[in-house]
Amino acid sequence: MGRVAATSARIGTVGAQRPRRLRRTAALRSLVRSTRLSAGQLVMPLFVVSGHDRSEPIRSLPGHARLSVDRAVAQARELAQLGVGGVLLFGIPDRKDAEGSGASDPAGPVPSALRALKEAGLPLVVAADVCLCEYTTHGHCGVIHEGEVDNDATLPLLAEAAVAYAEAGADIVGPSGMMDGQVAELRAALDGAGHAGVAIMAYSSKAASALYGPFREAAGSTPAFGDRRGYQMDYANAREAMREMELDVREGADILMVKPAVTSLDLLVRAQKRFDLPLAAYQVSGEVAMLEAAAERGWIDRKAAALETLTAIVRAGAGIVITYLAADAARWLQEDPR
Ligand code: PBG
Numbered sequence: 001m002g003r004v005a006a007t008s009a010r011i012g013t014v015g016a017q018r019p020r021r022l023r024r025t026a027a028l029r030s031l032v033r034s035t036r037l038s039a040g041q042l043v044m045p046l047f048v049v050s051g052h053d054r055s056e057p058i059r060s061l062p063g064h065a066r067l068s069v070d071r072a073v074a075q076a077r078e079l080a081q082l083g084v085g086g087v088l089l090f091g092i093p094d095r096k097d098a099e100g101s102g103a104s105d106p107a108g109p110v111p112s113a114l115r116a117l118k119e120a121g122l123p124l125v126v127a128a129d130v131c132l133c134e135y136t137t138h139g140h141c142g143v144i145h146e147g148e149v150d151n152d153a154t155l156p157l158l159a160e161a162a163v164a165y166a167e168a169g170a171d172i173v174g175p176s177g178m179m180d181g182q183v184a185e186l187r188a189a190l191d192g193a194g195h196a197g198v199a200i201m202a203y204s205s206k207a208a209s210a211l212y213g214p215f216r217e218a219a220g221s222t223p224a225f226g227d228r229r230g231y232q233m234d235y236a237n238a239r240e241a242m243r244e245m246e247l248d249v250r251e252g253a254d255i256l257m258v259k260p261a262v263t264s265l266d267l268l269v270r271a272q273k274r275f276d277l278p279l280a281a282y283q284v285s286g287e288v289a290m291l292e293a294a295a296e297r298g299w300i301d302r303k304a305a306a307l308e309t310l311t312a313i314v315r316a317g318a319g320i321v322i323t324y325l326a327a328d329a330a331r332w333l334q335e336d337p338r
C-alpha cells in the first residue's frame, strides 16, 4: 500500500507534470507569461500649482513635485513620449476656504493645466480629480454642516467643478469624494452643460485608508478635525464595495476604480466577474512610499518590487493603473517589455 502510493506520487511529479519545464529560460517564461504590462495602461497623477517654472519636491514621494502649469505640461510631454496612457490632475490652490470654492475656479491650477495640455495636443488622456479636500480650509471632501460633511450640499459643488474641468478640456473627470450620488450628479451636470462626451471615472470603492499620507502632505489636505471614515469606505467590507460599484454603474459611470490597489486585489477579481466596464486601480501614495522607503534602505529591489506590484494589480483585473511609478515603469518596459 505504501509502495503503491509512493509510485503514483512519483508518476505525478516525475511523469507528465513538470511545471519547471516552462520556467527554464527567459524566452520560455516570456512565452507563457499570462499578465503583461504596457505603458499605455498607466496613468500618472500630477499635482498642479499656480505660477511659472515652479517645482516643489514632495518629500514623501521621491521624484514627484508640485508643478506649475508649464512644468506640468513639460512632464506630460515626457510621459507621452514614454507611451504612458494618461495623467490625472490634482490642484493645489493658493487660497483655501470653507466651501472649497477654488475647486471650480476656471482660473485655478487644474483648468489652467487642462487648457495648456489641450493646446499641447499630446497623445495621452487627460483626467481631472474632482473633490473639495484640496480646496477646503478644513481638509474634508465636502462642506461641513454641524460638524459633519453634508452630502447633498456638497453634490452641486462637485458638479460645478466637473463642468469647469470639462469646459477646460478634460477627457475624464474622477469624483473621489465618496459622496452618495456624486456620479449621477456629475453626469446630469455634464450633459446639461453640453459635455455628454466627457467620461466619468468613479472612485467607486475608495477605502478610508492609512495609505494616503504622502498625498495629503503634497496637497495640504489632511482633515483639520476627525477623519474620513464617515464617507470613505470601511476597508473590511467587500460586498459593500460591490454595492458601491453597482450604484456607480447605474448612475452612469464609464470606468470603475478601486483604491488603494494592492489592498483591494480581491475586489478587482470580484468586479471583473460582475461588471463589464473598464476597471481601474489606484496605487496610492502610501503604497509607493512604502516601496520607496524600503528600496532607499536597500531592503528591497525598487524596480523588481515595483513591477511585481503593478503586475499583481493587472493580474487581479485592473486594465488601468494609476500610479506614481508610471514614468519609471514605462521606461523599464521599454528596455525590457513583459
Ligand atoms: C482626494 C483624494 C485623495 C487621494 C486621491 N484623491 C486623498 C484622500 O482621500 O485623502 C489619495 C491618493 C493617494 O494617496 O495617492 N479625495
Ligand code: ZN
Pocket (backbone or CB within 6 Å): 131, 132, 133, 134, 140, 141, 176, 177
Ligand atoms: Zn477629497
